Amino acid sequence: MKTIKIGADFSETPVGRFPSDGPFSGERFREEFLKPALNENNKVIVIIDDAEGYGSSFLNEAFGGLVQKRYFTVADLKKKLEIVCVDKNYQIYHDLIWKHINEARPE
């Protein structure tokens, strides 16, 4: 099992979709953190409430991109991925992540 704290391990201010949008983009988080962790572990816990906030573009690219790029299926992610937020104010991002995963279509 691996735990990723977005704020501590990646950035407190994740921004944008692609690496051209900034150093802490959704694509970079997906490729350098999420995908390797999911490949190497049975369970990955992502703690989201230590970053300042997220745009839907970041969340869509980082999490929905796992399905769009055919790295994992929705069923795989439901088994392996756990999104955790203790702070209730971050519940919206938790719901958005699962919405983007469920609505993603493989390219």
Next chain:
Amino acid sequence: MLLSAQISPCLCCQMASPIVSAILDLVRVMGPTFVTVFLGALIIQRYFVSRSNQASFIDLMVRELDGLRDDSLEYWTLHSDSEDGKNREAILAQKIKGAIKCLSADMHYFCDRYCKGDKSKVDELLMEISDACTGGTFESSPKPTDSGRYLLVVNAINRTRSELFKRKI
């Protein structure tokens, strides 16, 4: 003789006793009515205070929604060719993200307090707003102007506004 003097009530008490007993009778008869009226007034007052607080909270959230709509529309129609444009774009992006988080916290508090059964509907509305305001090419560099988002943003925010106004009426 001494004993009887000690037991018999004084003249003052003998005069007052009919008045006291009349007051006690009145309290006995009217007491339950007074208590009922008092409790009823308390319940009605609490109900109206709660409704008034709810209405004030809704007004606050509607103001937040209006601010978010204005910032989003400015962000999505902004030409960021110049340095000033880029700076303004960065400020607006942070304002929009902050406003969505704040709105989410307020709406969840409102929901916990006044409409526990509708939590899933509130979540849906918030996600729609977030996707409309911060989806697509949000925070991309260079960001193309996307005037087509106007309708998405306005519709998402208006749906939430009307849902809130339903609770106020």
